Amino acid sequence: MPLSSKHLLGLSGVPKEDIQLILDTAVTFREILERPIKKVPTLKGKTIVNLFFENSTRTRISFELAQKRLSADTVNFTTSSSSTKKGETFKDTVLNIEAMKIDMIVVRHQSAGVPQFLTKISNASIINAGDGRHEHPTQALLDMYSIKEKIGKIDGLKVCIVGDIAHSRVAISNIAGLISMGAKVSVCGPATMIPKSIESLGVTVHHDINKAIAENDVLNILRIQLERKAGTNIPSLREYHNYFGVTEERLEKNNKDILILHPGPINRGVEISSEVADGPYQVILDQVTNGVAVRMAVLYLLGTMN
Amino acid sequence: MKIAIKGLKILNPQQDLNIKGDLLIEDGIIKKVGDLTDEELSGAKIYELDNHYCVPGLFDMHVHLREPGREDEETVETGCNAAANGGFTAIACMPNTSPNADSSEVVRYIKDQAANHLVNVYPIGAVTVERKGENLAPIAEMFDAGAVGFSDDGVAVKSAGILKSAMEYTKMYDAPIIEHCEDESLSDGHMNESAVSTLLGIPPLPSVSEDLIVMRDILIAEYVGARVHIAHISSKNAVDLVRQAKKKGIQVTAEVTPHHFTLTDESLKTYDTNYKMNPPLREEKDVEAMIEGLKDGTIDCIASDHAPHSSEEKEFEFIYAPNGILGLETQLGIALTELYHKKVLTMEQMVEKLSINPRKILNIPIPEIKEGEKADLTIFDADAVWTVDLKKQKSKSKNSPFDKKLLTGKQTATICNQKMFIDNEFMDI
Ligand SMILES: [Zn+2]
Numbered sequence: 001m002p003l004s005s006k007h008l009l010g011l012s013g014v015p016k017e018d019i020q021l022i023l024d025t026a027v028t029f030r031e032i033l034e035r036p037i038k039k040v041p042t043l044k045g046k047t048i049v050n051l052f053f054e055n056s057t058r059t060r061i062s063f064e065l066a067q068k069r070l071s072a073d074t075v076n077f078t079t080s081s082s083s084t085k086k087g088e089t090f091k092d093t094v095l096n097i098e099a100m101k102i103d104m105i106v107v108r109h110q111s112a113g114v115p116q117f118l119t120k121i122s123n124a125s126i127i128n129a130g131d132g133r134h135e136h137p138t139q140a141l142l143d144m145y146s147i148k149e150k151i152g153k154i155d156g157l158k159v160c161i162v163g164d165i166a167h168s169r170v171a172i173s174n175i176a177g178l179i180s181m182g183a184k185v186s187v188c189g190p191a192t193m194i195p196k197s198i199e200s201l202g203v204t205v206h207h208d209i210n211k212a213i214a215e216n217d218v219l220n221i222l223r224i225q226l227e228r229k230a231g232t233n234i235p236s237l238r239e240y241h242n243y244f245g246v247t248e249e250r251l252e253k254n255n256k257d258i259l260i261l262h263p264g265p266i267n268r269g270v271e272i273s274s275e276v277a278d279g280p281y282q283v284i285l286d287q288v289t290n291g292v293a294v295r296m297a298v299l300y301l302l303g304t305m306n
Numbered sequence: 307m308k309i310a311i312k313g314l315k316i317l318n319p320q321q322d323l324n325i326k327g328d329l330l331i332e333d334g335i336i337k338k339v340g341d342l343t344d345e346e347l348s349g350a351k352i353y354e355l356d357n358h359y360c361v362p363g364l365f366d367m368h369v370h371l372r373e374p375g376r377e378d379e380e381t382v383e384t385g386c387n388a389a390a391n392g393g394f395t396a397i398a399c400m401p402n403t404s405p406n407a408d409s410s411e412v413v414r415y416i417k418d419q420a421a422n423h424l425v426n427v428y429p430i431g432a433v434t435v436e437r438k439g440e441n442l443a444p445i446a447e448m449f450d451a452g453a454v455g456f457s458d459d460g461v462a463v464k465s466a467g468i469l470k471s472a473m474e475y476t477k478m479y480d481a482p483i484i485e486h487c488e489d490e491s492l493s494d495g496h497m498n499e500s501a502v503s504t505l506l507g508i509p510p511l512p513s514v515s516e517d518l519i520v521m522r523d524i525l526i527a528e529y530v531g532a533r534v535h536i537a538h539i540s541s542k543n544a545v546d547l548v549r550q551a552k553k554k555g556i557q558v559t560a561e562v563t564p565h566h567f568t569l570t571d572e573s574l575k576t577y578d579t580n581y582k583m584n585p586p587l588r589e590e591k592d593v594e595a596m597i598e599g600l601k602d603g604t605i606d607c608i609a610s611d612h613a614p615h616s617s618e619e620k621e622f623e624f625i626y627a628p629n630g631i632l633g634l635e636t637q638l639g640i641a642l643t644e645l646y647h648k649k650v651l652t653m654e655q656m657v658e659k660l661s662i663n664p665r666k667i668l669n670i671p672i673p674e675i676k677e678g679e680k681a682d683l684t685i686f687d688a689d690a691v692w693t694v695d696l697k698k699q700k701s702k703s704k705n706s707p708f709d710k711k712l713l714t715g716k717q718t719a720t721i722c723n724q725k726m727f728i729d730n731e732f733m734d735i
Contacts, residue, residue: 089622090626091618117577117624132625133509135507172504172505196499196510198504200501200504
């Protein structure tokens with residue numbers, strides 16, 4: 001059965017069957033990544049543009065590797081310019097690329113809604129690689145993949161997303177995906193980093209990191225953006241670490257099995273201590289590998305739809 | 307030229323006038339109100355507009371004309387054409403042009419551009435130089451040049467200190483300060499803060515940003531004893547604050563736009579930038595508060611906040627697209643559809659909110675419908691069902707979420723300054 005949409009714009013509203021299909025397909029690609037020759041001819045002849053209006057080397061490289069391993073032709077278009085600056089508008093840029101007859105666009109942009117807008121001006125399949133603080137569906141898919149790989153299931157698990165929920169594109173995608181796969185999701189962080197009415201998405205909210213550790217099977221720890229948060233949303237990074245940081249001491253005190261995810265890049269000593277980042281609970285580097293497999297699955301499923 | 311319009315419902319609550327009858331206009335002057343004899347009809351161009359309403363010319367007190375500076379988006383002329391097409395014989399235009407209307411020269415320039423039009427244009431002058439909130443603009447000079455109110459619209463007057471000073475100054479001329487209420491320390495966003503902004507990941511603007519400035523302005527208006535007019539009110543708390551202030555006798559008035567009494571932030575779920583405005587579309591409770599405020603008189607008038615933007619700019623990415631939508635040509639239709647036909651307001655109240663109250667706020671004489679007066683009239687068919695077609699609108703820009711919307715109630719004739727706009731044409735009368 002194919003996916004229900006030719007685009008992957010986010011995980012909100014995506015049927016459970018689609019998520020299941022992507023995760024199942026990713027298992028096959030994860031195996032391919034262990035082979036000596038990590039390349040399959042599945043997307044030979046397909047052209048994919050990685051349209052990055054915001055610098056994100058990690059996400060771009062992960063997509064690019066996934067594309068190369070599927071034998072697609074890829075072009076990178078990375079620019080920091082946007083419509084506010086003089087010159088070509090965003091729409092013109094896209095129409096230009098569209099005229100080159102491409103099959104898929106992977107887009108990263110600082111404005112929410114750009115992937116939706118692209119579907120209106122392009123015939124290509126659109127994959128959202130992060131739009132503003134809205135969604136980052138492949139990140140959430142790889143998080144779910146990693147949970148499933150480690151624990152064997154998602155249904156019935158308790159997952160807490162910790163940190164700056166308000167400014168994160170990872171949180172909304174994770175919440176939507178996890179809930180549709182049957183997990184019980186909560187968020188934990190300082191109130192200044194919890195967006196208004198997030199309960200309406202079906203999560204519970206609290207502000208106690210010890211409770212988050214004690215009551216959950218999985219913690220997904222979000223990055224605190226060092227450049228802008230201290231002073232306005234939180235008094236200091238030190239205080240954040242003291243009250244919300246995930247440390248070995250806190251994990252040991254609660255003395256239980258817990259899985260730690262982090263979408264990276266990590267800030268050691270802020271949201272996560274070095275001991276935890278390098279310790280036995282976490283799967284941070286597995287997430288990176290799984291990211292390639294999950295992106296291969298998404299590209300494959302969308303690229304072979306018709 | 308002599309024209310006769312027959313079968314009208316002639317209504318002007320200001321004169322206690324509410325009759326069914328004909329109208330005879332000669333060289334732009336009303337010659338008779340009532341039944342016309344064959345003798346009076348002879349030689350006249352006759353229009354049969356049975357059961358169309360005839361009311362004192364509609365007035366939109368919140369319009370952005372974009373001239374000088376962005377003539378690619380709207381000029382005084384195209385904006386006036388849009389006004390006539392929407393049934394408005396007069397508009398007040400906001401000072402956030404380039405250069406700003408912060409001098410008597412720019413105020414005079416705008417008036418000159420409008421000099422020969424059917425539509426009367428009343429400029430609003432800036433409160434402060436370049437609307438920066440630092441130094442008072444030449445308020446007296448602009449008042450003498452024809453400015454009827456003062457505003458830093460686009461932003462609120464920056465500080466309480468300069469606002470107090472401005473109110474003391476405008477009080478000498480009994481001119482209102484018209485406030486765009488938004489606290490800049492809370493305004494780092496692009497849509498209303500709600501569950502919807504969380505779902506859409508769009509940086510939010512909390513409604514308390516509006517409420518704070520409404521509160522501040524009411525307190526300063528009370529302290530100084532001056533007048534403040536709240537532009538495009540949009541939050542429930544702001545309406546409550548204005549209601550309480552009015553009860554206390556503070557000189558505060560308020561306007562609401564058609565989009566704020568009809569739409570909510572749910573509309574943004576498609577990321578269509580035609581729903582991006584400031585103040586942003588808010589929630590159901592706020593829309594209900596707008597309706598309640600219109601009903602009980604807390605909200606004095608309806609104004610469009612007509613804000614033309616080029617299509618290339620409205621097609622920017624959501625966070626970069628400019629705020630605002632067109633309004634002049636859909637306002638009457640939306641107001642009739644949503645307020646009159648849904649029995650929120652009576653036709654008398656409609657006329658007050660679309661014609662009489664804006665003039666009262668700006669100290670502009672209210673046109674009378676009687677023999678010997680200059681004809682300044684709007685005629686509309688309250689029951690005409692029509693579909694908005696942006697391609698047929700007169701505005702130079704096309705940014706509106708109301709394209710293809712079915713409305714009930716439409717302008718038939720707009721008459722002022724010895725001119726008439728009817729059947730999509732201007733004519734001298
Ligand atoms: Zn404004």
